[in-house]
Amino acid sequence: MKPLQYESVIPLYHQLMERLKDSIEKGHWIPGDKIPSENQLMDRFGVSRNTAKKAIEELVQEGILYRIQGKGTFVAKPKLQQSLMGFYSFSKVLKEKGLNPKDVILKIEEVKPTAKIREALQLGEDENAIEMKRLRCANNEPYILESSFIPKNLIPNMDQLKKVGDISLYDLFAQEFNIVVTRAKEAFEPVLIRSEESEYLQTEEGLPGLLLERTAYDVNGTSVEFCISIVRGDRCRFYTELT
Amino acid sequence: MKPLQYESVIPLYHQLMERLKDSIEKGHWIPGDKIPSENQLMDRFGVSRNTAKKAIEELVQEGILYRIQGKGTFVAKPKLQQSLMGFYSFSKVLKEKGLNPKDVILKIEEVKPTAKIREALQLGEDENAIEMKRLRCANNEPYILESSFIPKNLIPNMDQLKKVGDISLYDLFAQEFNIVVTRAKEAFEPVLIRSEESEYLQTEEGLPGLLLERTAYDVNGTSVEFCISIVRGDRCRFYTELT
Numbered sequence: 001m002k003p004l005q006y007e008s009v010i011p012l013y014h015q016l017m018e019r020l021k022d023s024i025e026k027g028h029w030i031p032g033d034k035i036p037s038e039n040q041l042m043d044r045f046g047v048s049r050n051t052a053k054k055a056i057e058e059l060v061q062e063g064i065l066y067r068i069q070g071k072g073t074f075v076a077k078p079k080l081q082q083s084l085m086g087f088y089s090f091s092k093v094l095k096e097k098g099l100n101p102k103d104v105i106l107k108i109e110e111v112k113p114t115a116k117i118r119e120a121l122q123l124g125e126d127e128n129a130i131e132m133k134r135l136r137c138a139n140n141e142p143y144i145l146e147s148s149f150i151p152k153n154l155i156p157n158m159d160q161l162k163k164v165g166d167i168s169l170y171d172l173f174a175q176e177f178n179i180v181v182t183r184a185k186e187a188f189e190p191v192l193i194r195s196e197e198s199e200y201l202q203t204e205e206g207l208p209g210l211l212l213e214r215t216a217y218d219v220n221g222t223s224v225e226f227c228i229s230i231v232r233g234d235r236c237r238f239y240t241e242l243t
Numbered sequence: 244m245k246p247l248q249y250e251s252v253i254p255l256y257h258q259l260m261e262r263l264k265d266s267i268e269k270g271h272w273i274p275g276d277k278i279p280s281e282n283q284l285m286d287r288f289g290v291s292r293n294t295a296k297k298a299i300e301e302l303v304q305e306g307i308l309y310r311i312q313g314k315g316t317f318v319a320k321p322k323l324q325q326s327l328m329g330f331y332s333f334s335k336v337l338k339e340k341g342l343n344p345k346d347v348i349l350k351i352e353e354v355k356p357t358a359k360i361r362e363a364l365q366l367g368e369d370e371n372a373i374e375m376k377r378l379r380c381a382n383n384e385p386y387i388l389e390s391s392f393i394p395k396n397l398i399p400n401m402d403q404l405k406k407v408g409d410i411s412l413y414d415l416f417a418q419e420f421n422i423v424v425t426r427a428k429e430a431f432e433p434v435l436i437r438s439e440e441s442e443y444l445q446t447e448e449g450l451p452g453l454l455l456e457r458t459a460y461d462v463n464g465t466s467v468e469f470c471i472s473i474v475r476g477d478r479c480r481f482y483t484e485l486t
Contacts, residue, residue, distance in 0.1 A: 009355050018358050061437065079432070112252050115261050184485045189322070190433035190451035190476035194304065208433035208451055233433035240483070242427045 004045055012047050016055040019045070021064060024075055031077040035065065063234050079237040090136055090144065091168060099138040103165035106133040106200070108158055117149045120215045120226040128152045129226075132161050132169075135200055142201045143236060146229040154179060154224060169225070170216075179224050184216040190233070197230050208233035247288055255290050259298040262288070264307060267318055274320040278308060306477050322480040333379055333387065334411060342381040346408035349376040349443070351401055360392045363458045363469040371395045372469075375404050375412075378443055385444045386479060389472040397422060397467060412468070413459075422467050427459040433476070440473050451476035 004015045023029050036044065041052040056073055059065040066076045091101040113121065113129045121129060129149040136144040148169060155161065160176050161169075173179040193201065193209040201209075209230050216225040247258045266272050279287065284295040299316055302308040309319045337344035356364065356372045364372060372392040379387040391412060398404065403419050404412075416422040436444065436452040444452075452473050459468040 010357070014357060021358075061434070063432075114253070114257060115264075185482065186485060187480055187482040189306075189480040190453045190474075191304070192435075192451050206449075208435050210433045231433075237430055237432045239428065239430040242429060 004047065006046075013051045013054040013058070016041065016045055016047060016051060017058055020055065020059060024064065029075045031075050033075045034072045035075060037072065066234075076234070079235055094138045100140070102137045102140065104135040104137060104142075105162065105165065106135060108132045108161050110152060110158070111149070113149060117226050120213075121149060121151050121223050123151060130155050130158055130161070132164065134164070141235075142232070144229050144231050145197055145200045146227060149226045149228075150224065173224065179218050181216045181224060182219050183221075184214050186212060186214045188212045191230070193230065193232070201230070201232055203232055203234065210236070210238070247290065249289075255288075256294045256297040256301070259284065259288055259290060259294060260301055263298065263302060267307065272318045274318050276318045277315045278318060280315065309477075319477070322478055337381045343383070345380045345383065347378040347380060347385075348405065348408065349378060351375045351404050353395060353401070354392070356392060360469050363456075364392060364394050364466050366394060373398050373401055373404070375407065377407070384478075385475070387472050387474050388440055388443045389470060392469045392471075393467065416467065422461050424459045424467060425462050426464075427457050429455060429457045431455045434473070436473065436475070444473070444475055446475055446477065453479070453481070 002019065004012055004019070006012070008015065020035065029035060035056075038049060038052045038056065041047065041055070042049060045052075056065060060067060060073070063076055063079060065073050067073050091103075094101040109131055110128050111131045113123055113127075117123075117129060118125075118127075123129065130152055131147055131149050133145075133147045135142050136146055154177055156177075160172065163176075164172055167175070170181045173181060189211050191209050191211045193203060193205060193207050195205045197209070198205040198207070210233060212227075212229040212231060214225070214227045214229070215223050216227070218224050245262065247255055247262070249255070251258065263278065272278060278299075281292055281295040281299065284290065284298070285292060288295075299308065303310060303316070306319055306322060308316050310316050334344040334346075352374055353371050354374045356366055356370075360366075360372060361368075361370075366372065373395055374390055374392050376388075376390045378385050379389055397420060399420075403415065406419075407415055410418070413424045416424060432454050434452050434454045436446060436448060436450050438448045440452070441448040441450070452475060455470075455472040455474060457468070457470045457472070458466050459470070461467050
């Protein structure tokens with residue numbers, strides 16, 4: 001790696017970050033590799049402990065490195081770049097990136113909707129919903145914990161939902177229930193991953209996650225699904241284009 | 244408030260949450276109001292401590308209530324609903340909602356761009372950028388900490404940027420520099436708010452925030468701004484429509 005420029009106006013920790021990122025981008029280090037310790041970085045780059053520490057800390061916060069207590073600092077997997085527009089084709093995005101998508105269905109059951117779900121699905125007081133809760137994985141690693149709520153009257157036979165995973169929910173909607181999803185509203189906000197969610201997502205409580213709520217509509221403007229997702233912030237990054 | 248339905252399949256804590264939310268939505272309690280203590284909720288609704296505790300915890304996690312250690316639990320301000328599409332008219336959105344927007348400019352200075360900024364702005368090795376760092380407030384409360392990086396060669400006179408706040412950056416671009424922003428790419432991910440950011444944002448370190456990175460382009464497809472924003476997760480919620 002190139003030595004740092006001690007005379008530059010660019011802070012040394014920043015230069016060190018760039019060098020470390022370079023090594024990752026060029027493939028000298030791959031995800032899971034242990035990077036040099038603070039002491040090794042101090043020796044190799046002639047920087048102070050504070051500079052080495054700050055460079056590592058920043059890269060951990062950017063999600064490029066991660067720490068294991070007592071073991072060291074390692075190269076993280078790159079985040080999945082996910083277009084917000086194409087969000088409901090999660091499996092397709094994964095396939096295009098050469099990742100193996102898999103849905104683990106956690107439950108399919110009839111539920112009494114909460115007020116929020118009832119409102120989103122425009123259900124009457126006595127109408128129930130079907131909840132399908134699933135863990136959406138890439139290469140066997142969980143990325144998203146997702147609950148879809150669907151008006152019960154749209155689903156003559158709950159068992160058919162078990163096919164989801166082999167085909168997408170919206171393809172199933174079209175094929176089996178004659179429902180064509182044409183539009184969706186999505187709201188999102190950053191949250192801390194909760195204990196129960198962290199167990200499913202195999203991550204830690206208190207890490208950043210994205211809470212996504214989507215309402216999907218058919219051609220007639222009837223809401224056919226309300227979906228609540230928790231997305232691992234250390235695995236996904238979203239992008240969109242504005243014109 | 245209506246009593247809870249003890250025979251219902253809807254869990255009691257959930258019913259209690261709905262009752263409390265109702266009181267907030269109907270304006271019986273307003274932001275800053277202290278809500279009843281666990282003991283008072285137990286008495287008033289005939290529920291166990293666990294149920295009262297869980298209802299409050301969930302509402303805190305939803306951002307509807309907040310706690311002050313040793314003082315109690317209070318009604319939070321509603322989140323700002325912000326269309327992702329209209330993100331670069333933050334001030335306009337605030338005005339429409341009757342909130343008073345204000346930009347506090349923290350610094351305007353020439354900087355050597357990092358590799359990331361250089362790439363986004365398509366700058367050569369020796370080209371500098373102008374950084375404008377500002378705190379974007381609503382009703383004198385900080386919502387977003389934002390750094391805009393602009394190629395130096397586009398800005399003949401840095402001082403003109405001081406007008407931002409009175410007019411939007413993109414209006415200034417058009418009026419003073421003959422730059423018309425027509426397109427932007429935006430990437431976002433959930434993060435934890437860092438110590439330094441929390442001081443500007445008058446919030447706590449470790450709370451959820453949204454990191455937004457935007458590159459704005461003019462009619463010729465030249466990148467004219469790279470902007471990094473940290474948005475308070477407890478104050479903003481984003482939405483978008485997909486078709």
